[in-house]
Amino acid sequence: MKSLLQLGMECVVSVIVAALMVILIASLCMNAMVLRHFEGLDMWFQNGRTPWQTSRHQGLGVWWVNITQSMSPLLGEVAEDTPPPDWARDLWGRSNEVGPIRLAALSAGFPLPAVGIAWQGRTASDFFPLPAELDISGNAIDAATRRFSEAPWSHVRVIPRGALVDGAPWFVLSLWSLRRSGKRKRPVNPPEAAEQSLAPES
Numbered sequence: 001m002k003s004l005l006q007l008g009m010e011c012v013v014s015v016i017v018a019a020l021m022v023i024l025i026a027s028l029c030m031n032a033m034v035l036r037h038f039e040g041l042d043m044w045f046q047n048g049r050t051p052w053q054t055s056r057h058q059g060l061g062v063w064w065v066n067i068t069q070s071m072s073p074l075l076g077e078v079a080e081d082t083p084p085p086d087w088a089r090d091l092w093g094r095s096n097e098v099g100p101i102r103l104a105a106l107s108a109g110f111p112l113p114a115v116g117i118a119w120q121g122r123t124a125s126d127f128f129p130l131p132a133e134l135d136i137s138g139n140a141i142d143a144a145t146r147r148f149s150e151a152p153w154s155h156v157r158v159i160p161r162g163a164l165v166d167g168a169p170w171f172v173l174s175l176w177s178l179r180r181s182g183k184r185k186r187p188v189n190p191p192e193a194a195e196q197s198l199a200p201e202s
Contacts (some may be wrong), residue, residue: 006182014174018167025166026108026115029061030145036062038136043070044084048077054084055135061110063087064141068102068132087159091118104129106144112162117148117155 036059057064088105107116
């Protein structure tokens, strides 16, 4: 019973360590912004009908997606090519079904997106995010990074799959370290020590 309780406590500590490391690495990736590059403009037809212009930027451990509804829904259906990544669509939720003309999302983590935040622009006068067709230089991802760092924690969302993948190695390493240190510090049982000292030498 005692060993199970100890294992449970070690697992809790390891989960906390893994979560902290995921947040720390995501913050480092966002602040460093290494290997940032523009991935290009695409057209995404949501549900085969609603056209969105999409712009993407990526750096080491940082992803930015910006989409603008470019025109009214089509009468016919076309192939839903180059959709935004699942993490971005999850961050937007159902907001893209109620009429905003611009949506953007920023995420960070390594090797997968682990935390993210989303923005909406509902009118042409909204300053941020800017229209996707103008999002080429990288200024938008810089502005998004600053807004991310200034945003309240309530606006930041965990991306479950990425957080699990990013945190798994740190959980295993932390748990292994705790188990190993626990074995090293395990006290000697006095009766057993006495019996060993009184045992005749062969």
